[in-house]
Amino acid sequence: MRILLIGVGRWGRNHLKSWTKLVKELYVADADPAQSKVCSEFSIPSSHFSLDYRDFLDRVDGVDIVTPAESHLSLCKDALEHGKDVFVEKPIALTTREAEEMIGLAEKKGRILQVGHIYRYHPASTKIRTLLEAGELGTIRYAYGHFMGFKRPRTDVGVTQTDAIHFIDLFNFLFGERPSAVTAVIRHYLELSLDDTSFSALEYGNKIVFIEAGYLPPEKRRDISIVGDRASLSCDLQKDILLRCDNRHEKQDGRCVAIEGHPSEVGFPREEPLKAELEAFIDSIETRKKPLADGRAGYEALKVVEACYESSQNGRRVEMRW
Numbered sequence: 069m070r071i072l073l074i075g076v077g078r079w080g081r082n083h084l085k086s087w088t089k090l091v092k093e094l095y096v097a098d099a100d101p102a103q104s105k106v107c108s109e110f111s112i113p114s115s116h117f118s119l120d121y122r123d124f125l126d127r128v129d130g131v132d133i134v135t136p137a138e139s140h141l142s143l144c145k146d147a148l149e150h151g152k153d154v155f156v157e158k159p160i161a162l163t164t165r166e167a168e169e170m171i172g173l174a175e176k177k178g179r180i181l182q183v184g185h186i187y188r189y190h191p192a193s194t195k196i197r198t199l200l201e202a203g204e205l206g207t208i209r210y211a212y213g214h215f216m217g218f219k220r221p222r223t224d225v226g227v228t229q230t231d232a233i234h235f236i237d238l239f240n241f242l243f244g245e246r247p248s249a250v251t252a253v254i255r256h257y258l259e260l261s262l263d264d265t266s267f268s269a270l271e272y273g274n275k276i277v278f279i280e281a282g283y284l285p286p287e288k289r290r291d292i293s294i295v296g297d298r299a300s301l302s303c304d305l306q307k308d309i310l311l312r313c314d315n316r317h318e319k320q321d322g323r324c325v326a327i328e329g330h331p332s333e334v335g336f337p338r339e340e341p342l343k344a345e346l347e348a349f350i351d352s353i354e355t356r357k358k359p360l361a362d363g364r365a366g367y368e369a370l371k372v373v374e375a376c377y378e379s380s381q382n383g384r385r386v387e388m389r390w
Contacts, residue, residue: 069350071095072128072152074121074143076103079157080134084110086343087132090350095128097121125150130180130353132346133157136224141166144181148173153180155349158237159229159373160366167370171363180352182345182359183366185237189345192303192310195336196294197242204312205296211239212278217288226263228254229373232281235292237361237369239270239277242294246368247272251385252376257284268376299329310334 070093076084080098087094088110095116096107107117118124121143125131131147133140133156140161147154154174160183161167174181187193199205213235222230240246247270255265265282290305297317303310314329345361352359372388379386 069093069130069353070128071130071132072097072121072124073132073134074098075133075135076106077134081106082342083132083134083346084112086340086346088112090343090346095124097124122146125152128152130155130349132349134184137162137229138224141170144170145173148177148179148181151177151179153182153349153353155182155184155346156366157184158186158366159225159233159370160363161370162225164367164371164374167363167367171367174363180349180356180359181363182349182352183361183363184345185234185241185361185365185369186341186345187234187238187305188241188361188365189348190305190341191336191339191344192305192308193238193242195310195334196301196303197244199301199312199334200242200294201244204299205294205301206298206316207296208243208275209295209297210276210278211292211294212280213239213292214280214289216280216282216285218286219283221258221260221262221264221283223262226254226266227281227283228252228263228266228268228376229370232266232268232279232376233369233373235279235281236268236270236372237365238292239272239279240365240368240372241360243272243275245272246390247277247372247388249385249387250372250375250379252379254377254380266376268379270372301334308338310336 069091071091072095074097076098097118104117130153133143137159140156144154215231249271252268254263258264268279270277293302299314311331312334313331316327318325375386
């Protein structure tokens with residue numbers, strides 16, 4: 069297996085670290101000459117580093133794109149036109165129109181297109197989905213997630229498109245459906261062109277999901293909770309802790325009684341999500357199996373993001389048309 073990694077910035081370096089453990093032949097391209105030093109720290113020979121990714125396109129089986137979102141369309145198209153399978157970090161593209169173009173080209177060329185929605189590959193997510201499918205929580209009433217923490221804003225996309233999108237996709241995956249409507253409030257407190265604070269409410273039938281994302285809060289949080297009429301789940305995706313609580317409300321003698329349950333930890337296998345999703349990309353290249361986070365999943369998450377922006381701008385609930 070021969071892989072070309074395009075982009076070794078902050079997140080790209082994590083990809084670089086993982087790839088060095090997964091494949092024996094890795095090529096790296098980055099427009100910044102200084103990144104050659106980073107590659108040398110991971111024992112990438114100078115002959116396998118270039119400022120121009122096109123130097124290596126004909127030598128590899130798959131391409132991993134970890135660059136700013138505005139470059140995703142052109143890089144994906146070039147790789148797909150060369151008959152290469154592609155992994156592209158989220159968001160799949162700047163717009164759903166671009167995403168549709170990428171998906172169409174991948175289908176035309178018979179190539180794999182996987183999107184970096186990493187939380188689909190978190191082992192806790194797999195466990196949660198199994199519990200939901202088994203009806204362990206009863207009827208789901210609502211859920212919420214926090215993806216926030218004090219950090220430098222991105223310059224290519226806003227916080228809704230880079231952070232909130234993680235949990236938009238995750239709840240699509242966990243519920244096995246897409247939201248029917250969206251209501252959002254998005255702010256630019258830093259007075260930049262791109263949003264830094266995002267609150268969104270997604271309707272999955274009778275289930276409501278609230279997602280908060282932002283660059284301003286002092287605490288770093290990556291957590292979700294799902295509330296059912298029989299039990300609830302809370303998952304800290306940073307600390308790899310999944311808790312079940314059998315709290316419930318019952319009608320007794322005409323009154324509503326709150327019955328508290330004791331929280332208990334739910335076990336699941338420990339695995340590095342980035343490693344798991346890159347291994348899945350290799351598997352899809354070898355078996356031609358559709359990725360768990362394919363181009364369509366990337367498109368659907370991005371379409372919800374666009375609905376969030378529309379809702380906030382117009383101050384109204386937006387019904388989704390799929």
